[in-house]
Amino acid sequence: MTNPVTPNIGLNKIDRTSPSTTYFDLEKYIDQNADAVDQFAGETKQSLDSLASRLDTEERREVVLQPGLQVVHAERTAPFSLSGIKGRTLVNLLGRDGGCESVRGFVVSSNSTLKLVTSFKDQGNYSIEVNQITTGNSYTRAANAISINPNSYYLALAVVKASTSTEVTVRLVKSDGSASLSGSKGNTIFPGETGLAWKAYNPTELNGNDSVKFDVFTNGVIPQGDGYCFDSLRLYEISFEEYEAIDNMSQNELSIKYPYIDGMQSVSNPYVIRYGENLLPPFYEWSWGAADVTVRGPYEALLNRTGAGQNIFTDVPHVDGTNYRFSVVYGENALGQVQYYNAAGDAQQEDLSDNEIIEPPAGTVRIRIVLAGPNGPLSFRNPMLTLGTELQSFVPREDFMLAFQTDLHANPVDSSDPDVLFEREGQYFKLAKWKRVVLDGSLNWGYSASSSSTGYKGVYCTGLAPNSINRSALITKYNGTVLETKSDGQITGPDQNNGIGGSNLYLSIPNADSGWGADYTPTQDEIKAYFWGWKMYDTTGATSSTYNRTDGAYKGWVRRRSYDGAYVDGTGTLPTTFAPEYTPYHLVYRLAKPTVEPVVSEGCLTLNEGDNQVEVGTGIVLRENNNASIASNGVATFNGVNFPxxxxxxxxxxxNRDDMRIYPDGSGLRTPGTPLEIANGPAWVNLNPENYDPSAIYSVTYLKLDKSLIQPVSGSLAASEKSQISDLTKGVAKALQRVSVVEMKKAEKDSPGWIAPTLLNGWVRESTTFGYVKDPAGNVRFRGRISSGATASGTLLFTLPVGVRPTVYGYYQVTVNTGASLTTGFIMINIDGTVVISYFPGNTWINWDTVSFLAEQ
Known part of the structure; x- marks a missing residue:
């Protein structure tokens, strides 16, 4: 007979209905029951302790988000709390020649020729192709020698596409080309393959050489008519620790940690994006070519297909080893397809049903979802792509982003003493240990005779780097190469600098670069023109000539064209603005005393419970105001030809329109190869005429095309309910605080104060009310009177600051008191803010109540 027990913890009960129960079993009814009660109490206590710990103890899990795309698992939905992002600085010792936008920086073996191509490119608009004109080995060598420290470590890298017959790699050779240096660490790219070739060198392998050249070469014989391509050449000085670590890094990890850069680059504008649970964006953000597409709603589209190749598609970046679940509501006859792209751009494809598991093959870097079908009307609704293989209910895509507008630097050799971005009480700050300065023509340059000699001129800029450590400067010139820093501060040759001394910078400029002749002393404005990107020349000779006249006649200026180095756009007027395509000198120096600076930020990063696709990158630009380029059909293009x-x-x-996000109309990707791609980058957005408001203010958040260094992002996530509740409470408090600040700022803007400008040339305030104000609509209005100053045409009255200047210059009527009567006068307000007299018939006083204009935004 079954022994009766209690239903919850299984205590033995006496069966009183059984006549056989004639005795009381102590073990059964006392000991066993006591053990059961004790076990239950222990398990209950353990559960209660665990619950108490979760509710009473703030427990957090440290998370380090690595550069690039990754899948991050979270135990529960929680906001990400930033611990820090450290700065980093890299210097490509090849300068901009490594971008392969021109062949003029390279020499090639006699059995080969070079040409620019666009079919294989990793950086910029071109790469270099080597064509075999006779059978044999081949090399392509950077023409300029590179100064190195023979006691340091170096890493050479290039993206190459090997020939069909022979492998390709990179190496360093002696500056005279007589022999190569044998680096023991490195790889080759096998025949017919594309990848990152690299080689590392230690001091022993450098063998005392303080000057080298960079080679891309073949390890075997290439037959006539075959060839190979390369792009993104770079040579970095690295630390011993980095040298030891590179053996265990993949090509992809190397390319992320040591990306191609032009000259000098640091961590610029870092961001973290957690992509939505649904990885597919609204149809507004999908792409299509010459197809008739109607977007009926964020997740409903109609394709009226009339021919082959017409479809709508979107790309999703992929983390190797990740699987997905795809779903969509197909209309009649509609079909789908997934395409798997590897790093070389090769694709595999397969059909997609309306509910299918996607398992990308190894080596996939992005997947493309394509929606199409036979000719005719085709509809698609609620497309969804989620991590994992479980089918989920449809949700719109909702990304979370945390972005920062700042640069983070560090020692360029060993990454020591980095700037650090951190969070404190809901605000973001940077502990700045380095400072970067653009050395352009706006600085107060002067000529230094003591730093000049045969073949070069010395220039200086005083007070440029306050709070600087002497000899800590690192300077790159317009072509990205590094100027030699003199540890003693004494300049003895061209392309040198004093490393900063007493906050003053001295550097030397080759006469061939500046165009100043051996006996010519440039003026301050001519030095400034050089730093705007212009070379001086004698107009009686070639544009490549130097100016060495003493009478000041026949002066001209030209700029260097980027793709061939030719001197073009000659002018006889001293330039005061940047030359087209010019990249200025850049200076980075170490601060003597670190400073804490607030950082502009946007967004809040939250991770969902389960797996999350997260991207860590750099180069984001937040809400940059942009005017639309209007086409003849009324379509408004942002990042268009007229307003890049x-x-x-x-x-x-x-x-964004008036700070509110809106969706573009039509395909969001420009067709590759159009002129706009070269000028503005490959991204733009359109608004159809009915959706464009010419009176609104538009801004764009975008990613820069030029690559920047990416650093890990350290932080933590709530690992207990107590932490989760605490994060939510703090988040609400931070939000309320920011709302109150915004409300206060708005109140200040809605009730602006009147400002009295500083008057010049004898003019004084006739009334205490004289001044100007900018209202919330952007209109600048004046009131009150001034008196008693000079009245000659062109006399400067005062200068308006940035933000209250007009977008076009104009003449404005004012009331003038001549002492005998009231009459009319005119003033002119220029776009640089200068306010000057046009015509005043008297100066007893002038009334400004009639002057107003729309200010720059």
Whole structure:
């Protein structure tokens, strides 16, 4: 007979219905029951202790988000709390020649020729192709020798596409080309393959050489008519620790840690994006070519297909080893397809049903979801792609982003003493140990005779680097090469600098670069013109000539064209603005005393419970105001021909109208190869005429095309309910604080104060009310009177600051008191803010109440 027990913890009960129960079993009814009660109490206590710990103890899990794309698992939905991002600085000792935008920086073996191509490119618009004109080994060598420290460590890298017959690699050779240096660490790219070739060198392998050249070469014979390509050449000085670590790094890890850069680069504008649970964006952000597409809603589209190749598609970056679940509601006859792209751009493809598991093959770097079908109307609704293989209910995509507008530097050799970005009480700050300065024509340059000699001129800029450590400067010139820093501060040759001394900078410029002749002393404005990117020349000779006249006649200026180095755009007027395509000198120096600076930030990063696709990158530009280029059909293009963004854009993240996000109309990707791609980068957005408001202010958040260094992002996630609740409470408090600040700022803007400018040339305030104000709509208005100053045409009255200047110059009517009567006068306000007299018939007083204009934004 079954022994009766209690239902919850299984205590033995006496079966009173059984006549056989004639005795009381102590072990059964006392000991066993006591053990059961004790076990239950222990398990209950353990559960209660665990719950108490989760509710009473703030437990956090440290998380380090690595550069690039990754999948991060979170125990529970929680905000990411930033611990820090450290700065880093790299210097490509090859300068900009490594970008392979021109063949003029290279020499090639006699059995080969060079040409620029666009079919294989990793950086910029071109790469270099080597063509075999006779059978044999081949090398392509950077023409300029590179000064190195023979006691340090170096890493040479290049992206190459090997010939069909022979492997390709990189190496360093002696500066005279007589022999190669034998680095023991490195790789080759096998025949017919594409990849990152690299080789590392230690001091023993440098064998005392203090000057080398960079080679791309073949390890075997290439037959006539065959060839290979290369791009993104770079040579970096690295630390011993980095040299030891590179053996265990993949090509992809090397390319992320040591990306191609032009000259000198640091960590610029870092960001973290957690992509939505649904990895597919709204149809507004999908792409299509010559196809008739109607977007009926964020996740509903109609394709009226009339021919082959017409489809709509979107790309999703992929982490190797990740699987997905795809779902969509297909209309009648509609079909889908997934394409798997590897690093070389080769693709595999397979059909997609409306509910399918996607398992990308190894080596996939991105997947493309393509929606199409036979000719005719085709509809698609609610496309969804999620991590993992479980089918989930449809949700719109919702990304979370944390982005910063700042640069983070460090020692360029060993990454020591980095700047650090950190969070404190909900605000973000940078502990700055380094400072970067653009050396352009706006600085107060002068000529230094003591730093000049045969073949070069010395120039200086005083007070440029306050709070600097002497001899800590690192300077790159317009072509990205590094100027030699003199440890004793004494300049003895061209392309040298004093490393900063007493906050003053001295550097030397080769006469061939500046165009100043051996006996000519440049003026201050002519030195400034050089730092705007212009070379001086004698207009009676060739543009490559130097100016060495003493009478000051026949002066001219030209700029260097980027792709061939030719001197073009000659002018006889002294330039005062940047030359087209010019990249200025840059200076980075160590601060004597670190400073703490606030950092502009946007967004909040939250991770969902489970797996999250997260990207860590750099180069984001937040909410840059941008005017639309209007086509003849009324379509408004942002980052268009007439109004490009400040930097070339690789991707548009967000388009805002009056600070509110809106979606673009039509395909969001420019067709590769158009002139706009070269000028503005490959990303743009359109608004159709009915959706464009010419009175609104538009801004764009985008990623820069030029690559920047990426550093890990350290932080933590809540690992207990107590931490989760604490994060939520702190988040609400921070949000309320920011809202109150915004409300206060808005109140200040809605009730602006009147400002009295500083008057010049004898003019004084006739009334205490004289001044100007900028209202919330951007209109600048004046009131009050001034008196008693000079009245000659062109007399400067005062200068308006940036933000209250007009977008075009104009003449404005004012009321003038001549002492005998009231009459009319005119003043002119220029776009540089200068306010000057045009015509005043008297100066007893002038009334400004009639002057107003729309200011620059």
């Amino acid at each position: 963004l400040k930097y070339k854009a690789s991707a548009i993240i967000e388009l």
